[in-house]
Amino acid sequence: MQSYKTWSFKHPVTASIWLLFLLVAQFPSVHAQNGAADFDGLGGYLEAPGAGDLVAGSSGLTLAGWVYPRNAFPSFPNFDGFFGFRNDFSFDFYVLQLSATDVELRYKNEFGIDQDIVSSTLQLNQWQHLAMTYDGTYLRYYHNAVVVDSIFANGSIGSTGQAFRMGRITWSGGPANFDLDGQLDNVQVWSKALSSSEITELHCMEEIDAVTYPNLVLQYRLNDATGTTAATDAVGNIDANVNGGVGWVSSGVMVCESAILVSAMASVCDGDSAFLAESWQTSPGDYVDSLLASDGRDSIVTTTLSIWPLPAAPSITQLNDTTLASSIASGYQWYRNDTLLVGATLQQLINPLTGMYTVVITDINGCASPSAAFGYTAPMPPNGLSGVANTRFRLYPTLGDGMIILDYAGPPATLSIANIEGRLLTQSGLQAGRRNMDYSGYAPGWYIAQIQTASGNWQQRFYIIGDR
Numbered sequence: 001m002q003s004y005k006t007w008s009f010k011h012p013v014t015a016s017i018w019l020l021f022l023l024v025a026q027f028p029s030v031h032a033q034n035g036a037a038d039f040d041g042l043g044g045y046l047e048a049p050g051a052g053d054l055v056a057g058s059s060g061l062t063l064a065g066w067v068y069p070r071n072a073f074p075s076f077p078n079f080d081g082f083f084g085f086r087n088d089f090s091f092d093f094y095v096l097q098l099s100a101t102d103v104e105l106r107y108k109n110e111f112g113i114d115q116d117i118v119s120s121t122l123q124l125n126q127w128q129h130l131a132m133t134y135d136g137t138y139l140r141y142y143h144n145a146v147v148v149d150s151i152f153a154n155g156s157i158g159s160t161g162q163a164f165r166m167g168r169i170t171w172s173g174g175p176a177n178f179d180l181d182g183q184l185d186n187v188q189v190w191s192k193a194l195s196s197s198e199i200t201e202l203h204c205m206e207e208i209d210a211v212t213y214p215n216l217v218l219q220y221r222l223n224d225a226t227g228t229t230a231a232t233d234a235v236g237n238i239d240a241n242v243n244g245g246v247g248w249v250s251s252g253v254m255v256c257e258s259a260i261l262v263s264a265m266a267s268v269c270d271g272d273s274a275f276l277a278e279s280w281q282t283s284p285g286d287y288v289d290s291l292l293a294s295d296g297r298d299s300i301v302t303t304t305l306s307i308w309p310l311p312a313a314p315s316i317t318q319l320n321d322t323t324l325a326s327s328i329a330s331g332y333q334w335y336r337n338d339t340l341l342v343g344a345t346l347q348q349l350i351n352p353l354t355g356m357y358t359v360v361i362t363d364i365n366g367c368a369s370p371s372a373a374f375g376y377t378a379p380m381p382p383n384g385l386s387g388v389a390n391t392r393f394r395l396y397p398t399l400g401d402g403m404i405i406l407d408y409a410g411p412p413a414t415l416s417i418a419n420i421e422g423r424l425l426t427q428s429g430l431q432a433g434r435r436n437m438d439y440s441g442y443a444p445g446w447y448i449a450q451i452q453t454a455s456g457n458w459q460q461r462f463y464i465i466g467d468r
Helices: 196-202
Strands: 008-010 016-024 029-033 036-040 045-048 061-069 080-086 092-097 103-108 114-119 128-134 138-143 146-152 164-166 181-190 216-220 240-243 246-249 252-256 260-269 273-276 279-281 285-292 298-308 316-320 323-326 331-336 348-350 355-362 368-370 374-376 393-396 403-408 413-419 424-430 433-438 445-452 457-464
Touching: 061 080, 061 092, 061 196, 080 181, 092 128, 103 128, 103 138, 114 138, 114 146, 146 285, 164 181, 260 273, 273 298, 316 355, 316 374, 323 355, 393 457
Parallel strands: 260 298
Antiparallel strands: 008 273, 016 260, 029 252, 036 181, 036 246, 045 164, 045 240, 061 128, 061 181, 080 092, 080 164, 092 103, 103 114, 128 138, 138 146, 181 216, 273 279, 285 298, 316 323, 323 348, 331 355, 355 368, 355 374, 393 403, 403 433, 413 424, 413 445, 445 457
């Protein structure tokens, strides 16, 4: 079975976010077979002699057909051949079953260079449509009209006089040919590389004529229910000779699955990348992935990637002797000497220690930018806090179990409690009067109470002893 592809993102600092998926399902249609060729795997095959002349010198090439593989244990050197051309030295263009699940598609150019795609997409005892195209730059493989893989390829199509075979791929230097145990239907050869949209349009169509599609050079509908000497070419070029154990299935029905089409939107921050269309993408645009849907049908996912700009780098200012502040953003994270300060995620950093400070801000999209380093020197005594209460307020006891009384005489203010590293722990409004505060649940150590008003700030240290 074809394995799922995944979407993923890499982001050293910035964030990456999926925005929207829109699913559009195309329902399957039933495709009636008028007949199919059945191969015994013991030497029966169909051969169109000299068919290579029909494609020699073409700028592109396509092979396509429906296959029904039965052999669960093909292996070297007894693989199963579906259809194609092969002379082993100057031109190969064929589709081959390597294992119960693996299919090989080979293009050999005029220099004898093999260019192969191997894909684990084959399904035993099921009808499925396989196609391969070569356009002079890429070799592509389609499974049920969905592109599964593509590779760079090069070289010209110089075939002359080669036979086209169905149910057998020859191996001139090997101990045996590759004979198919299975069935084939509606096999086609085109002297052009069909586009993805053309394969989607045509793979379920049997009544295709060469007038409407002049690049169709061979079409074997394989409806010859009783023929023993030839399989008719519907185009009228070369009928295929019947050799050995080839039978005919007089009737049958296959489900012709249309691909499920999925549209998706994704956004990443500038400098990030998203893994789409088999590569890490950093530019906006539409990217196409093929995968297997949960119901077993092939699917095409087109993802529109947008790039969010990074926010402007923030600046750090020192508001007073004991407070640093970042420029405004949606989110903040402070660092001291390149070490993250856990919990320091507000715009202001209260009572920091001496050191080099940076802040990384994030915007509403989750994109982040760091500030330049800011050198801060804490005033003496430690952190500029004398431990003596300001005349505006009195906090006591300054050494105890965390049950503290605060007397405040002043205008409405903000009361902040931070640890000795400046990480804010709590913040609340403050009115004149007495307040009883319970910090007994805090870990033993130094803490800082700061009162902020429009006219100034006042601080007081206190120490929680904890259990003794």
